[in-house]
Amino acid sequence: MASIKFGNIVVAMAGKVAGNIYSKNKGGAYSRTWVKPTNPRTTKQLAVRNTLSGLSQAWRGLTQSARNAWAAATANFTTTNRMAETIKLSGNALYVSLNKNLADVNIAAINVAPAPASVGYLTSLVATADNSSNSLSLAIVGIDLTNTAFKVFATPSLSAGKASAGTDYRQIGYTAVNPTTPFVATTLYNNTFGNIGGVGTKIFVKLVPVNTLTGQMGTPIEAVAVVVV
Secondary structure, three states: OEEOOOOOOOOOOOEEEOOEEEEEEOOEEEEEEOOOOOOOOOHHHHHHHHHHHHHHHHHHHOOHHHHHHHHHHHHHOOEEOOOOOEEOOOHHHHHHHHHHHHHHOOOOOOOOOOOOOOOOEEEEEEEEEEOOOOEEEEEEEEEOOOOEEEEEEEOOOEOOOOOOOOOOOEEEEEOOOOOOOOEEOHHHHHHHHOOOOOOOOEEEEEEEEEEOOOOOEOOOEEEEEEOEO
């Protein structure tokens, strides 16, 4: 992996060019040779692909006036790309994006373009993992969660020396709308990774809020649990 220092003409790069990948991390900008990813076709991967395929088909089934309304709504739902630049999605991309978020928390798709709304958020997240009871519990404190559910991400049990989750996060499930505390994530965790790991290992957890009326995502919150006996 090569590091990069940009000059006056090119100031940043992200993405794939020919056989190289350009990106950045906490160490700065870098490039690496692109390697075709493996395709294990896990059950969860296939489920995601089926969801996206179904949403693309549903988009084609909308009336033209409905598709026009989604296209008009894109000005209200700008996002940022990998270069931190503000971009506007197409109507199709907005429809799929918001409805994929809803699908991730088990909420039915919306066909009418929504108006932007506030998204509830958590002010505190404390994760507790116990080896002897094989349990993972999340204590949460939130603001305005009336129409908010959360995507629940976690890592397998990682080395005690691990400083961050990196690419080890997997979505293990979701919460109910306006979840109560503590949220017991044991079954979700076990179904994805198996039993809680050894004492002293770390489990990173991330909750991502989703407005269940619009599909908008809010600000994620993360926590780390050191597995106890």
